[in-house]
Amino acid sequence: MIDEIDTRLITAIQHNAHLTAQELGDLLNLSASQAGRRRQRLEQSGIIRGYTARLDPDKLGLAVQAFVQVQMHSHGPRQAAGFSRLIGTRPEIVSAWTLTGDADYLLRVYCSDLVALNRLIHEVLLPHEAVTKVHSQIVMDQCKPDAPLPT
Numbered sequence: 001m002i003d004e005i006d007t008r009l010i011t012a013i014q015h016n017a018h019l020t021a022q023e024l025g026d027l028l029n030l031s032a033s034q035a036g037r038r039r040q041r042l043e044q045s046g047i048i049r050g051y052t053a054r055l056d057p058d059k060l061g062l063a064v065q066a067f068v069q070v071q072m073h074s075h076g077p078r079q080a081a082g083f084s085r086l087i088g089t090r091p092e093i094v095s096a097w098t099l100t101g102d103a104d105y106l107l108r109v110y111c112s113d114l115v116a117l118n119r120l121i122h123e124v125l126l127p128h129e130a131v132t133k134v135h136s137q138i139v140m141d142q143c144k145p146d147a148p149l150p151t
Contacts, residue, residue, distance in 0.1 A: 002047065005030070007151045009038055010047070014148030017051040054146070062110040064117050064138060069103035070125060071133040079130035086128055092120060103135070114138075 002010070005028055012027050013019055019027070021036035028035055042048045057065065072079065087093050087107065095108045111117040117136065125134050 002042070006038060006042060006047075009035065010042065011148070011151045013039070013048070014151075057110050061112050063113055064111045065142070066109050066111070066117055066136050066138045068107040068109055068121065068125070069135040069137075070105040070107065070131055071102060071135075072104045072130045073132035074130040075104070076130075083128055083130055086124070090120070090124060092116070 008028055009024060012024060021032040021039070024030070024035035024039065025032040028038075030038070039048070057063075070083075072083070083105070087096050087105075092109050092111050093107050094110055097106045098104060099106055109117065109120060111120060117138075121134050121136060125131055
């Protein structure tokens, strides 16, 4: 269980994971050691799974962001495991979800250009034995940046 102080701590570190124990303590009206212990407890419990940096895709030459829906014609465990292994090997696929509805998977991808996106779809995804259909949507603009989870 997390209490109100844990919730405030989680909110703070989602906005700035570099906060020191002293800075967290100041925000939470706790000592640095109490704030550090709370953060450590949240990490050990798995509520805080890790820390990452947010990178600018444009500055890294990743000009095309797209969402790719994948429909499977076969849903057996072997085919699903094979497809999961495939998408796990592709660095341009930054996240993937299984879904209900028409699409079985939704992939978020970043590519350098449309040629690279086309190659991913036609040379990697469509040739997989269980894939029957791929539908891509290219992101024109992101109106809301990826946000912290609600607490």
